[in-house]
Amino acid sequence: MTHPRLRPDLQLRSGYHSPQVDVETRLNTNEAPTAPPPAFNQELDALISSISFHRYPDRSAALLTAGVAHADGVEANMVVCANGSNEILQAALLTFAGPGATVVVAEPTYALHSHIAQLLGCVVETVGRNADFTIDAAAMVDAVNAHDAAIAFVCSPNNPTGTLEPLATIERLVAETKAMVIVDEAYGQFAPRSVLDLDRRLLERIIVVRTFSKTWALAGVRLGYTISAPSVIAGITQGLLPYHLSSLTQAAGLAALSTAPSMSLRIAHIIEQRGLLVAGLAELPVTQWPSAANFILFAPDDTDADDVWQQLVDRGVLVRNCAGWPGLSNCLRVTVGTTAENQQFLHALREVLQ
Numbered sequence: 001m002t003h004p005r006l007r008p009d010l011q012l013r014s015g016y017h018s019p020q021v022d023v024e025t026r027l028n029t030n031e032a033p034t035a036p037p038p039a040f041n042q043e044l045d046a047l048i049s050s051i052s053f054h055r056y057p058d059r060s061a062a063l064l065t066a067g068v069a070h071a072d073g074v075e076a077n078m079v080v081c082a083n084g085s086n087e088i089l090q091a092a093l094l095t096f097a098g099p100g101a102t103v104v105v106a107e108p109t110y111a112l113h114s115h116i117a118q119l120l121g122c123v124v125e126t127v128g129r130n131a132d133f134t135i136d137a138a139a140m141v142d143a144v145n146a147h148d149a150a151i152a153f154v155c156s157p158n159n160p161t162g163t164l165e166p167l168a169t170i171e172r173l174v175a176e177t178k179a180m181v182i183v184d185e186a187y188g189q190f191a192p193r194s195v196l197d198l199d200r201r202l203l204e205r206i207i208v209v210r211t212f213s214k215t216w217a218l219a220g221v222r223l224g225y226t227i228s229a230p231s232v233i234a235g236i237t238q239g240l241l242p243y244h245l246s247s248l249t250q251a252a253g254l255a256a257l258s259t260a261p262s263m264s265l266r267i268a269h270i271i272e273q274r275g276l277l278v279a280g281l282a283e284l285p286v287t288q289w290p291s292a293a294n295f296i297l298f299a300p301d302d303t304d305a306d307d308v309w310q311q312l313v314d315r316g317v318l319v320r321n322c323a324g325w326p327g328l329s330n331c332l333r334v335t336v337g338t339t340a341e342n343q344q345f346l347h348a349l350r351e352v353l354q
């Protein structure tokens, strides 16, 4: 029951959170399929034993920030870390938008962009996508300008469609509007190109958001970061609470960075497995969309997605049911898992559809 004192304007979307069903194979939340390598645990143990737990953490997370910046080839003053990329999104919305400001999203996309914006009292304007799920760039430029929007959201690769956005769309948003452009690259390391390939001077207007939840296999830690121009980073930092990033989180991030070579191999493996899933789905009566992420969106051609979802659960496989999301009728999304999990998924889906 809704509490009578709850803010009346909070008409939050229901059904965002994926049900945490207790099944053997969970391919519903785009996590890494396996735990970090053993070297991560060894490094983390060593780092934890040197933490002064009675002291507040390093407020600027200087070592971690420098490590992240080095890994992504930027200067340390172009990075700020936070408790998951969701906290970055919240801080950026607080400091570059705020109550009453307009933000523009292109649906279907990651629900938390509009969800957090609404929580913070922003007005959310929605534009559509082209048939291939790329953003309708002209519509987004028009919407941003018509509403004098503070922020335009681009998610690339887009969750849940997997679509890699043309860099020209991002350049156009910067050139033809005055908004800050948040480019959510939570899945950026699985994709062949990044907004960081553009002229770095554009970062005065672009906020790149990344996470350790996917590629670094640290969804349980809650660590994300943003890359932008130093003045933008200083602005976003104002939206974060002091000492927001615990010593434990900082240590986990540093330990993860020390395993960079094995993480690169894992990313290559996931991309290879994605290819095998695409090939497997191509043999079944489903429509699928090209993905540059660690998941694939697909729609059963002649069977109801809700039924398929339930029958997969009955066979011990959990995928994300997107069928109720705007613009995604009859769609399901499967995360790339381990080789065995992917085979189990394809086997179960074959049984359900045939």
Ligand code: PMP
Binding pocket: 029, 030, 083, 084, 085, 086, 087, 110, 155, 158, 159, 184, 186, 187, 210, 211, 212, 213, 219, 222, 223, 224
């Ligand atoms: N952005 C996108 C596009 C995502 O899909 C997710 C996770 N589902 C996030 C951000 C949030 O990631 P984090 O765990 O870093 O908060």
